Amino acid sequence: DAKTTQPPSMDCAEGRAANLPCNHSTISGNEYVYWYRQIHSQGPQYIIHGLKNNETNEMASLIITEDRKSSTLILPHATLRDTAVYYCMTTGANNLFFGTGTRLTVIP
Amino acid sequence: GAVVSQHPSRVICKSGTSVKIECRSLDFQATTMFWYRQFPKQSLMLMATSNEGSKATYEQGVEKDKFLINHASLTLSTLTVTSAHPEDSSFYICSARDGGSSYNSPLHFGNGTRLTVT
Numbered sequence: 001d002a003k004t005t006q007p008p009s010m011d012c013a014e015g016r017a018a019n020l021p022c023n024h025s026t027i028s029g030n031e032y033v034y035w036y037r038q039i040h041s042q043g044p045q046y047i048i049h050g051l052k053n054n055e056t057n058e059m060a061s062l063i064i065t066e067d068r069k070s071s072t073l074i075l076p077h078a079t080l081r082d083t084a085v086y087y088c089m090t091t092g093a094n095n096l097f098f099g100t101g102t103r104l105t106v107i108p
Numbered sequence: 109g110a111v112v113s114q115h116p117s118r119v120i121c122k123s124g125t126s127v128k129i130e131c132r133s134l135d136f137q138a139t140t141m142f143w144y145r146q147f148p149k150q151s152l153m154l155m156a157t158s159n160e161g162s163k164a165t166y167e168q169g170v171e172k173d174k175f176l177i178n179h180a181s182l183t184l185s186t187l188t189v190t191s192a193h194p195e196d197s198s199f200y201i202c203s204a205r206d207g208g209s210s211y212n213s214p215l216h217f218g219n220g221t222r223l224t225v226t
Contacts, residue, residue: 032212043114043201043217044152051212087151096203096215098144098152 004088009103012082018075020102022088025069031091033064035073037084038101044087047073078106110136110206114218121192121225129187129221131202137182138204142215143175146199158185182207192225199223 005023012018024033032051036044048055048062050071055062061074075082087101111134121127131141139160144152156177157165164177176188185204189196201220205213 034214036217038152041199041220041222043112043203043219046214046216049212049214096142097154100151 004090004099006086006088006099006102008100009105011105011107012075012078014080014106014108015077018073018078018082018104018106020073020075020086020088020104021070022072023070024088024090027068027090033062033068033071034089034091034096035060035062035086036089036096037082037086039081039084044098047086078104080106080108082106110204110216112202112204112216112218114202114221116221117219118222119224121223123193123225124191126188126190127192127223129189129200129202129223131185131187131204131218133183133204133206133216136204136206137208138185139182139207141179141185141202141204143177143185143187144201144203146201146220152201155187158187160185189223192223194225197223197225 032049034049035047038044048060050062064071083106085101085103087098089096113132115130141158143155145155146152154167155170158177158179160179166172179185199220199222203215203217205215
């Protein structure tokens with residue numbers, strides 16, 4: 001599985017878009033990019049995943065660069081409940097290995 | 109959507125006793141489940157892969173005789189922490205993927221079990 005790099009922390013004002021970057025420069029052709037988040041003392045929550053095309057669902061948008069070496073998770077209108085640790089992962093295998101993630105704090 | 113249920117959510121036990129944690133897939137069958145451990149302010153670490161009807165696969169450094177995993181059915185995996193010690197106190201989380209879905213479908217996680225060994 002390709003290694004991912006994320007900033008350790010970010011702040012975002014409530015109501016604004018939160019853009020969380022992730023570098024995965026060693027991603028291979030068949031590996032997907034997955035995003036999860038973990039709110040304190042809970043299990044990780046699936047957000048979105050993609051291979052090479054941009055993806056959008058009810059929670060977020062995922063923008064993957066053309067060379068697939070990086071991606072950005074976008075929360076269009078951050079709320080206080082979006083405060084969490086966000087994990088970006090890549091995998092072609094059956095399991096997921098977690099990095100250190102980005103701690104997003106949404107500020108009122 | 110797919111739901112993974114973990115029980116108990118919290119458990120306190122005395123040093124030297126054993127604790128069993130259950131992980132159930134409620135609305136799908138899972139031939140494979142995964143067990144993670146998370147210490148305070150750290151990320152999740154994969155402990156083992158639980159395979160229905162066969163032995164679990166443990167990650168390097170995880171003692172298989174201490175962390176017993178049983179996956180007797182397509183909807184239930186259990187993790188037993190044997191002879192628990194205070195250093196085993198941690199947040200244990202399981203996950204599973206719908207066995208009938210595509211290989212890239214997301215894993216679903218339980219809400220974790222906080223184990224405190226006194």
